[in-house]
């Protein structure tokens with residue numbers, strides 16, 4: 001349980017390596033990016049993503065060494081899927097092999113489901129799926145900007161916990177959920 005009033009501890013800010021500073025905000029859920037290219041569907045694991053603007057617009061940092069990079073570039077489409085904590089080890093393994101060598105849906109026993117608006121398949125085993133199209137590609141920064149086209153979720157999945165990368169192969173699984181809607185007085189229209 002998170003206490004509502006806390007005695008603040010003595011400040012103890014220490015310098016941190018700038019090149020590791022991405023880990024400060026890396027902890028959005030680890031996602032799977034699903035693509036379909038030349039009739040081959042594929043998955044990759046991705047933790048470097050960010051919300052942009054107030055529309056469903058998202059940014060992905062995705063390097064050209066990934067098989068998924070060419071698929072995303074050439075088709076301009078993908079599905080971003082949020083896996084449950086129960087898939088943690090599979091998701092890590094998916095991020096440690098290449099679709100140029102294996103059929104990851106088959107190898108990891110995941111269910112590809114036809115999407116509505118893109119050729120990339122939904123990942124039916126995931127909690128959330130967002131069909132997306134690429135609206136910008138910044139080659140110099142390995143950065144793709146995606147527009148969300150259609151969203152799906154599975155509110156009855158038994159494990160609703162997601163997981164988060166904090167760098168160096170360490171992950172955090174969601175813990176306690178706290179409902180503070182009544183304190184969101186300024187944001188009632190959003191909830």
Ligand SMILES: Cc1cc2nc3c(=O)[nH]c(=O)nc-3n(C[C@H](O)[C@H](O)[C@H](O)COP(=O)(O)O)c2cc1C
Pocket residue numbers: 030042043044045046047048049061062063065066067068069091092093094095096097098099100165
């Ligand atoms: C936890 C985790 C997070 C990852 N995050 C990213 C990322 O943000 N961007 C990226 O380009 N690769 C990331 N990767 C690496 C890709 O998932 C990996 O290179 C994968 O093998 C690519 O698959 P593909 O060649 O079939 O596209 C991550 C891997 C893991 C295990």
